[in-house]
Amino acid sequence: MESSELEKYIINVFNKLHSIPEIAFEEFQTSAYIASQLKELDYEVIEKVGGTGVIGILDSGSPGPVLAVRADMDALEFEKDGKTYNVHACGHDAHSSMVLGLAKQVKQTGINKGKLYVVFQPAEEGLFGAAKMIQSGMLAEVEEMLGIHLRPIQEARLGQATPALVHGASNRVDISVKGLNAHGARPHLGINAVDAAVAIVNGLNAIKADPSVSHSVKVTSFKGGTDTFNLIPSAAKLVVDVRAQNNEVMEDILEKVKLAVEYGARSLGAQAQIDFIRGVPAADYCHELTNLARKAIVKELGESLEIITTPGGEDFHFYSRDLGIKTGYIGLGADLTPGLHHPDMSFDPSALIKGTNILFHMVKSKLG
Numbered sequence: 001m002e003s004s005e006l007e008k009y010i011i012n013v014f015n016k017l018h019s020i021p022e023i024a025f026e027e028f029q030t031s032a033y034i035a036s037q038l039k040e041l042d043y044e045v046i047e048k049v050g051g052t053g054v055i056g057i058l059d060s061g062s063p064g065p066v067l068a069v070r071a072d073m074d075a076l077e078f079e080k081d082g083k084t085y086n087v088h089a090c091g092h093d094a095h096s097s098m099v100l101g102l103a104k105q106v107k108q109t110g111i112n113k114g115k116l117y118v119v120f121q122p123a124e125e126g127l128f129g130a131a132k133m134i135q136s137g138m139l140a141e142v143e144e145m146l147g148i149h150l151r152p153i154q155e156a157r158l159g160q161a162t163p164a165l166v167h168g169a170s171n172r173v174d175i176s177v178k179g180l181n182a183h184g185a186r187p188h189l190g191i192n193a194v195d196a197a198v199a200i201v202n203g204l205n206a207i208k209a210d211p212s213v214s215h216s217v218k219v220t221s222f223k224g225g226t227d228t229f230n231l232i233p234s235a236a237k238l239v240v241d242v243r244a245q246n247n248e249v250m251e252d253i254l255e256k257v258k259l260a261v262e263y264g265a266r267s268l269g270a271q272a273q274i275d276f277i278r279g280v281p282a283a284d285y286c287h288e289l290t291n292l293a294r295k296a297i298v299k300e301l302g303e304s305l306e307i308i309t310t311p312g313g314e315d316f317h318f319y320s321r322d323l324g325i326k327t328g329y330i331g332l333g334a335d336l337t338p339g340l341h342h343p344d345m346s347f348d349p350s351a352l353i354k355g356t357n358i359l360f361h362m363v364k365s366k367l368g
């Protein structure tokens with residue numbers, strides 16, 4: 001296919017998706033449009049995967065690797081003058097356009113072995129979409145998966161790309177503490193939940209983990225007591241934000257958080273429980289796919305950036321953790337300003353064809 005023809009297609013798709021930004025699990029028009037494009041390209045199409053997800057499958061008919069390329073579809077909600085509105089401020093419309101362009105390009109040239117899955121996932125921003133796709137069971141035969149995300153201008157310029165964008169793990173931990181009410185004049189008859197919560201906070205702040213792996217534990221919300229000044233409070237609530245650059249350190253820290261919560265409360269005769277822990281695992285990439293990405297980037301752009309480490313999270317990493325899929329993830333420069341998640345985010349759309357071509361080189365070297 002003429003590159004300019006493919007580029008035109010990708011830009012058209014992008015303009016369409018950009019005009020219909022929809023938030024997590026509400027990607028109805030977006031997924032319907034993507035499914036219709038995939039049907040036109042003669043892919044086997046599975047719709048309503050994990051809610052609003054779409055999967056397109058191209059089968060060579062010969063044995064070989066089952067390779068998936070995943071795009072996310074959701075936009076973000078903003079507020080102005082009391083009104084909410086949606087914007088594709090994280091570039092998920094760009095990712096979907098690149099992967100649809102890839103589907104078209106691969107269909108045109110064909111594959112000689114294995115299968116290609118193009119996966120359009122809902123709700124990346126809510127960090128629930130990947131889990132829903134996994135629960136659907138539709139990705140059971142996938143062995144390898146690639147992802148791609150636009151990068152802010154500070155990380156990569158137009159014409160640059162990194163072969164691995166290494167996200168950290170992050171978790172939110174919600175804790176509730178239970179004490180016993182008493183009169184302020186008789187504190188020895190009660191159990192002060194605020195005191196117990198403070199003991200927990202001190203324990204959390206004293207947590208130590210491998211200093212060679214960047215990490216942090218911090219209390220981001222603390223609520224305790226009532227407006228009644230002479231009442232020993234019986235309840236407190238804490239929220240903790242935990243970050244770690246790899247999954248081992250995250251697990252280590254979460255174990256210590258559990259101990260700090262349990263023993264901090266018990267040391268004052270109170271009870272505490274973790275109401276829930278929610279988050280994303282860290283990137284755990286396959287070296288072979290990272291090397292393949294580097295080669296593809298060099299082929300397309302002349303040279304490749306180094307691997308980029310970011311404390312940001314991505315629910316893409318549930319695919320490797322929960323399904324054992326080997327993964328790779330490209331960060332693509334697009335002169336994107338002022339930043340991701342900014343309502344005025346914009347970038348140079350000539351980056352899209354570059355991203356599609358990088359993915360195409362990788363798919364071709366895997367599936368022939």
Ligand SMILES: [Zn+2]
Binds near residue numbers: 090125340341
């Ligand atoms: Zn985002």
Ligand SMILES: [Zn+2]
Binds near residue numbers: 090091092124149
């Ligand atoms: Zn994003």
